[in-house]
Amino acid sequence: MTTGELIREKRELKGLLLRDISTQVGIDTAILSKIERGERKATKEQIAKLAEILEIERCFILTQYLSEKILDEIQNEDFGIEALKVAEQTIKYGRVNNK
């Protein structure tokens, strides 16, 4: 479940239109449409507003959203997975034996 899918699901569950939500968020329906379909990334502020409006757990959607940004960063990178591990180790132990 991507961030966009999550948003769309919640919105439809509430029977709301793109227009209803996009107005509250302060953007054009076009952008929200694109966000829901993953054609564009939302900003952090937009995610925060959407979470509130659609009653989605902040923790959950923000984590999902950030992880997508990370995956985006390493996609098409030869050493993406290695880098991910190094990053994690760096956080865990401050600095790590990357060899």
Add this chain to the structure above:
Amino acid sequence: MTTGELIREKRELKGLLLRDISTQVGIDTAILSKIERGERKATKEQIAKLAEILEIERCFILTQYLSEKILDEIQNEDFGIEALKVAEQTIKYGRVNNK
């Protein structure tokens, strides 16, 4: 050991000046200086050239470089570590039970 530190170490080991390297890379010494001290991020192309010039393992420096970009992305984020884990799981299993 950050990417910048690695570059500086290798450069000094070879007894080369900022000017020597920056010319080969095609940038100003100011930028290289900043890159080495972590004040600026290098581009992927610059890293590739530096690896060749300074004889640093591509795999190693690119992994280090990318992991720093990831860490940069999640720094100051409340759910950075969680996101990192979700990202890793997503890669491992395609899509994951993030709950």
Add this chain to the structure above:
DNA sequence: CTACATTTGACAATTATTGTCAAATGACAT
């Protein structure tokens, strides 16, 4: 067909990244 919701794409506005330059600082020999 009509009415309305959504999607699409061209483009503008804004923001972030990357680069240049010159002056300031540091290191060190004379």
Add this chain to the structure above:
DNA sequence: ATGTCATTTGACAATAATTGTCAAATGTAG
């Protein structure tokens, strides 16, 4: 101390990426 060269700093310009607007196209249901 002065001179010389390497490095650093900061203001600014150029470029690239992101975010937004708008109107027309497409989809959907009555």
